[in-house]
Amino acid sequence: MYELIKTEHAARRGRFHTVHGTIETPAFMNVATAAAIKGGLSAFDLKDIKCQVMLCNTYHLHLRPGDEVVRDMGGLHKFTRWDGPILTDSGGFQVFSLASLRKIKEEGVTFNSHIDGRRIFMGPEESMQIQANLGSTIAMAFDECVKNPAEHAYAQQSCARTVRWLQRCKTELGRLKDEGLAVNPDQLLFGINQGSCFDDLRVAHMKEIADLDLDGYSIGGLAVGEPTEEMYRVIEVVEPHMPQNKIRYLMGVGTPGNILESIARGVDLFDCVMPARNARHGHFNTWQGIINIRNAKYERDESPISQECDCPVCRNFTRSYLRHLFKADEILGMRLGVMHNLYFYNTLLEKARAALDEGRFESFRMQYSALLDSRI
RNA sequence: GGGAGUGUUCCCGAGCGGUCAAAGGGGGCAGACUGUAAAUCUGUUGCCGUACGGCUACGGUGGUUCGAACCCACCCGCUCCCA
Numbered sequence: 001m002y003e004l005i006k007t008e009h010a011a012r013r014g015r016f017h018t019v020h021g022t023i024e025t026p027a028f029m030n031v032a033t034a035a036a037i038k039g040g041l042s043a044f045d046l047k048d049i050k051c052q053v054m055l056c057n058t059y060h061l062h063l064r065p066g067d068e069v070v071r072d073m074g075g076l077h078k079f080t081r082w083d084g085p086i087l088t089d090s091g092g093f094q095v096f097s098l099a100s101l102r103k104i105k106e107e108g109v110t111f112n113s114h115i116d117g118r119r120i121f122m123g124p125e126e127s128m129q130i131q132a133n134l135g136s137t138i139a140m141a142f143d144e145c146v147k148n149p150a151e152h153a154y155a156q157q158s159c160a161r162t163v164r165w166l167q168r169c170k171t172e173l174g175r176l177k178d179e180g181l182a183v184n185p186d187q188l189l190f191g192i193n194q195g196s197c198f199d200d201l202r203v204a205h206m207k208e209i210a211d212l213d214l215d216g217y218s219i220g221g222l223a224v225g226e227p228t229e230e231m232y233r234v235i236e237v238v239e240p241h242m243p244q245n246k247i248r249y250l251m252g253v254g255t256p257g258n259i260l261e262s263i264a265r266g267v268d269l270f271d272c273v274m275p276a277r278n279a280r281h282g283h284f285n286t287w288q289g290i291i292n293i294r295n296a297k298y299e300r301d302e303s304p305i306s307q308e309c310d311c312p313v314c315r316n317f318t319r320s321y322l323r324h325l326f327k328a329d330e331i332l333g334m335r336l337g338v339m340h341n342l343y344f345y346n347t348l349l350e351k352a353r354a355a356l357d358e359g360r361f362e363s364f365r366m367q368y369s370a371l372l373d374s375r376i
Numbered sequence: 377g378g379g380a381g382u383g384u385u386c387c388c389g390a391g392c393g394g395u396c397a398a399a400g401g402g403g404g405c406a407g408a409c410u411g412u413a414a415a416u417c418u419g420u421u422g423c424c425g426u427a428c429g430g431c432u433a434c435g436g437u438g439g440u441u442c443g444a445a446c447c448c449a450c451c452c453g454c455u456c457c458c459a
Contacts, residue, residue, distance in 0.1 A: 039415080060413095087411095093412090096411090097412085114413035145411075222411095223410045231410095254410045258410075272410050274409075277412065277416090280416085281408085281417095292406085294406090295406080296404085
């Protein structure tokens, strides 16, 4: 259940209550695609980096180890030892990103496994069955993330199908819960807005799915190559049609600046692979902008990654040491980098919440939006 | 003592008369990454100049040739084999 506490213009400060705990929003979800944060963080580490929600992926876990294995092991919470909220993505994005050899039909999508190449079929029912087996706190609807740029006619027909798929997701998850087949009997379902960059499709689609009275609503299909300004415009167009009393999730976004700008436009929830991936590649967030720890200038730098950061990494290690770990290909470098970047993101959202609480989010946004995305 | 090899740009290593500032790795330097097929991918790496180009380079010194990293002679250094 979403509780709206306070607003500042379009920006919202809220709480999302779930059986696995309350999420203070706006919030950032830490991506653990295959039930592990890449770079070597476990559920125990997540406590140290202020993580509120973990995100796992239906498609990946279906392939490996298999959702039935996870179910038999007691669900994702027991499996990973993370007891907080978990959101599972539906596999819709993989249909989009694993572009080769896919076939989209009314029933669902057939595509090839990226692991062994075998044909996989996934439709709304399959996605719900898998997510019910995983036992996540929140299941995402099975959608099609249309590639960018898209033809209006194609996006329109895709939207119509995504609505039908959403209805089927709702029906199927209801059935699974009613029949006691869901590991988490309180599993929630979020719908996903699509419509590419076409305002009319975005609005019409949002209105249609809002009627289904789901537990939350996402904006999908953004940050897939369109200009950032275009992304912001689409959010502004859709936002007025999103239910006020439901949580809003912008899927796959983004940079610190993207997040602050999207909060200002009414978004509550985010997830992105960037902080972890950038960290694995030696790009670290600081309160002055982004640094590439591999750069020669850090060879003898005694300062922490970010001066104002109090994460376990910044409290203990120098840039010089981190640079060495990266140059020497020590996995510790990645682990520490990922810890820092995720702590940074979780702290960024924490600061944003504090700013909202105190009615100074606008100045907070102005101070950091461009700065944090800049490169040093 | 006799014989057979070998010496290339930061390193390893290709090259066997012109199209060679020299393949390919590694290393170095820098860049990309937005619901993760991603510990991945890209660029660059003799000096000077924006560029045309110029200069210095393939152990050393001479030589053959219009032209040499490549051919010849000697010298130096390594490696291996036989005594």
